[in-house]
Amino acid sequence: MPFKADKRALLERGLLLGGSWASLTLTLYLFLLQPFHTISRIRLGLSAVLAGMIILLLFLWSERDEALPPRVSKGWLVLFALWGTLLVYFAKPQPSMALFALPETLEVTFVPLEANTAAVQILWLNDGVADISFRQIDWAGNAQIQPDGVRLSLTKDQPGGFRWQGKGWQSFTLTLKSNSPLKAYLRTQRANYEEIIEPTEDAEYTLHLPIGNPGISGVFLALIWGNVFLSFFLFLLMSVAFPHRNISLRLSLRWQDLLPWFILALFALLGWGAGMVIAQYNRLYADDYCYLNILHENGWLKANMHAYLHITGRFAGHFLDFIAYHLGESIAPLGIYVLFAAGGGGLYLLMRTLYPQSKVWHTASLAAALPLFALITTANPVQSVFWTLHALSVCAGLGFLLLTFRQVFRWMDTPPALKNRLGLFLLAVFTGGFHETLSIFGILFLSLLAWLDWRSQRHQGKQKEFPVSAVAVLGLLMGFLIVIIAPGNTSRMAEIGITFDLKEIFRQTPNLILSSFRWMLGGPYQNGFTLLVLLAVFLLGLQWGLRHAIPSYGFLPLHPLEKLAFFFLPFVSILLMLLPSAVLRGFFPLRSLFIPQTVLILGMFGHGIWAGTWLREQNLKLLAPVAIVATALILWMGWLIFPAVSRFHQEMKLHAAEWDTRAAFITQAHTAGQNTVLVPPYRYIAEVDLQPDPENWLNRCIQTYYGITVQLESIEQP
DSSP, X not given: OOOOOOHHHHHHHHHHHHHHHHHHHHHHIIIIIOOSSSOOHXXXXXXXXXXXXXXXXXXXXXXXXXXXXXXXXXXXXXXXXXXXXXXXXXXXXXXXXXGGOEEEEEEEEEEESSSSEEEEEEEEEEOSSSBOOGGGSEEESEEEEETTEEEEEEESSSOEEEEEEEEEOSEEEEEEEXXXXXXXXXXXXXXXXXXXXOOSTTOOEEEEEEXXXXXXXXXXXXXXXXXXXXXXXXXXXXXXXXXXXXXXXXXXXXXXXXXXXXXXXHHHHHHHHHHHHHHTTOOOOTTHHHHHHHHHHHHHHHHHHHHHHHTOSOHHHHHHHHHHGGGGGGGGGGHHHHIIIIXXXXXXXXHHHHXXXXXXXXXXXXXXXXXXXHHHHSSOHIIIIISHHHHHHHHHHHHHHHHHHHHHHHTSSSOOOHHHHHHHHHHHHHHHTSOHHHHHHHHHHHHHHHHHHXXXXXXXXXXXXXXXXXXXXXXXXXXXXXXHTOTHHHHHHHHHOOOOOHHHHHHHHHHHHHHHHHHHTTGGGOOSHHHHHHHHHHHHHHHHHHHSOOOOTTOOOOOHHHHHHHHHHHHHHHHHHHGGGGTTTTOOOGGGGHHHHHHHHHHHHHHHHHHHHHHHHTTOOOHHHHHHHHHHHHHHHHHHHHHHHHXXXXXXXXXXXXXXXXXXXXXXXXXXXXXXXXXXXXXXXXXXXXXXXXXXXXXXXXXXXHTSEEEEOOTTOO
């Protein structure tokens, strides 16, 4: 069909395309493709190519009927663009600013403050973007460049220092050691100031020196985040509110059936395969020794009672733990299998219940992939999943919660008999006996379903029956109550420390929430990978919603407030999971973020389904473009994560070799009749290890397990 447009429309379209391309290029480069310490023209060019491909797909692709494009309020587009910008900020609050580094000159002069002489060792220099080579510095005075730093010999008559000229961002960091107090004279292009340096016991001392123009830096940051918002806004505008009438490209039904599900299935197959291979190198870890001792000394029933009375109230987790510990050391590799069977299997059964008309292999691919996405983005995969003890409490609990959801939906249309309600109640009670984060999410979600069920019954004038979802809510509440009243929680809280000081709680809560969300959205490296996964999950949900309608179960159309409740349910659930830890002085171990991470993944998938359903109702047929973009993202994720998986595999192999060597050494010493054995510390995957204190809890558990006193070898010992 020939292209017809007047000059004004052509100009507007050109500006929209050009602006979208430029904005998206900069966003992709800064937050996904940029090297951390330098400017890469190749990656900048790759960002431009990728942005061009995305814009081209949006512009050229049209799979709508001849109806006019849907009228979407720009207010909604602004809201979603702000939401996307906020997610990017939490994941990566400030990207590497190599592209915007400002020219600066810094002169530093050190003078001994008390003694006539002083020895200074410069250990580290950083310009706010990258580390600085000592050979790029103009040194003043008696300076010697050595492998461990630069040594300056100072006197009051002959001070020393350096001059640096280059580009930096906001702060110049200088780390040094000195054997006596110093006075530092600092001079930049805009200021002169002095600072007293008083190191203690030859410890490292770090100076953060402001460089550049704060006003210009602020303008750059404002422009960067404004550009992120603009990228989201223009992307959404071109997606749903821009008339595409030029070229219609379609995929055959066969390709629409394959993409992205075949690539997703391949990703899941390779991911789970790699994880199960890595898990073979897992070994007993931390509390494993204590639980094995409890089981050997008490038997299964008394071990459960002991754990409830003296450890924690998570009775369902203990129930499975002490069954599994009958396998002895063979339990170590099972954690990832628990997640695969419980998380993947439970999600598959739930999805087949909700969407029985969907293709089995599509559902299986999705059910296998979503828990895997949670695993590869969680803050501490070793303790969260690979550690079987925690996996049985969290991953198995996730499976039981998904089974509870499935039973609720199975009996939503046809009210179950009394015995089935009792069975559902008992299942929910047992599910509530796992990790409390699972109970919080389950109670909130099922309470919303119970409300919808009750409102629909009242409106339709039906004989009011107790909603089946409310039965599950009562069961979860009962299980949750049994957990929180357990005597074992008292000793645990005493060990961690609790506070009811409102000032302390209000101080801890914002820090806890911000740090937790930053861990969930990228961790300390803020490399954008988690955002990439969340975008892929959203597109998979979008694809699912474009193909399948959300089952109504006879509910009335959602009220706007109910829509808001469902939209914010994942985030409110995560907040409620985090808030109790404010009383525990902000204690929320990274391994406990696995369930919030899973809720975030499932919530993003649910939002995608919701958006896809809405787009389908607007007569927008976007199966092909969404499938292609989702496929590209999944392939990109695999390319990005492969090096990290390879490193993790190597570290786990080295840890297994260390563990096996230590275990053999301890066993030989015990067989030889020795009373004490000294072992070296672990170097790999050793977040929890023996301590120099022989009365440390882990030391005592390991000593009981092996029947010999095991002590950590100190550095001074041969």
